[in-house]
Amino acid sequence: MASVGAISFPRNGFDAVIFDCDGTLVDSMPAHFEAWCEALAVYGACGVLREDVFFAMGGRPSRDIVMEINDLYGLRLDPDAIALAKRDAFYKRMGTITLIDEVAAFAKSLRGRVPMAVASGSSRRVVEKTLQMLDVSDWFDEVVTAEDVTEGKPAPEIFLRAAKLLGVSPLKCLVLEDAPPGILAAQRAGMQVLAIPMTIAALRA
Numbered sequence: 159m160a161s162v163g164a165i166s167f168p169r170n171g172f173d174a175v176i177f178d179c180d181g182t183l184v185d186s187m188p189a190h191f192e193a194w195c196e197a198l199a200v201y202g203a204c205g206v207l208r209e210d211v212f213f214a215m216g217g218r219p220s221r222d223i224v225m226e227i228n229d230l231y232g233l234r235l236d237p238d239a240i241a242l243a244k245r246d247a248f249y250k251r252m253g254t255i256t257l258i259d260e261v262a263a264f265a266k267s268l269r270g271r272v273p274m275a276v277a278s279g280s281s282r283r284v285v286e287k288t289l290q291m292l293d294v295s296d297w298f299d300e301v302v303t304a305e306d307v308t309e310g311k312p313a314p315e316i317f318l319r320a321a322k323l324l325g326v327s328p329l330k331c332l333v334l335e336d337a338p339p340g341i342l343a344a345q346r347a348g349m350q351v352l353a354i355p356m357t358i359a360a361l362r363a
Contacts, residue, residue: 165354167264172332172350174324175268176317177298179278179285181216181336182354183262184292186255193247197240198227206231216337217279217311219304220244245284257292261334261354265297275300275320277333279310279340300324312339314347321347 181187191212198207206227215223220241228235268274275298278285282303289295300323307315321328333344336354344351 165260165264165352167260167352168332168350172272173330174273174275174321174326174332175265176275176277176320176324176331176333176344176349177261177265178217178333178335178337178340178354179276179288180280181213182334182340183258183265183276183294184255184288185258186288187213187216189251189254190248192251193244194223196247197243198235200243201235201240203227203231203233203235206233214338217335217340217343219279219310220281222310241281245281248284249287252288252291255288255292257294258354262294264334265294269297273324273326274298275302275324277302277316277320279304279316281305310339311337312342312346314343317344317347317349321349 177183180190191209194207194212198204215226221237224235224237224240227233265274276285276289280303282301282305285301285303286295300320302316302320302323304310307319309315317331317333318328321331328348331349333349333351334354335341335344335351341351341353
């Protein structure tokens, strides 16, 4: 497991908890970044995605990231082709990902007592494969992904859908998030937000 340092987790004031996956529950962002670099290089766009920009866009659907790269650099990359190549490149690196200690311990302490969901900007196949590999799939009542909504983070739709599936008012949900788009999405949904420290150094520790 990886550690992100001391986090003060609330123990009351919520009826459900929604977890972002990558960078929040799972230490997978370095693997995702490497996968992006590989996929972009295959399509002749090596080096266009800086590491700091990637981390700032954490939680956003892959197609949205490709479209932003196109806008930033005047490129015409195929969002679907790049997203597929990125997914396959990530699969090759799944053996390097681990749970984040403190967040996983918090989730485990709530298991069976509080409704919980995962809400991720990744595809369902990637999220479910990640949770299964780390043996935590059965901790969560629902999984909501980019494929389940029309607007990804920072729009609030993914969190509102998770709350609806859990049968809990958004105002009674606590969200754990690491990236600015996800934090903003949770705030827009009217939910409590616990920001998980997101530093490249911490994620590489």
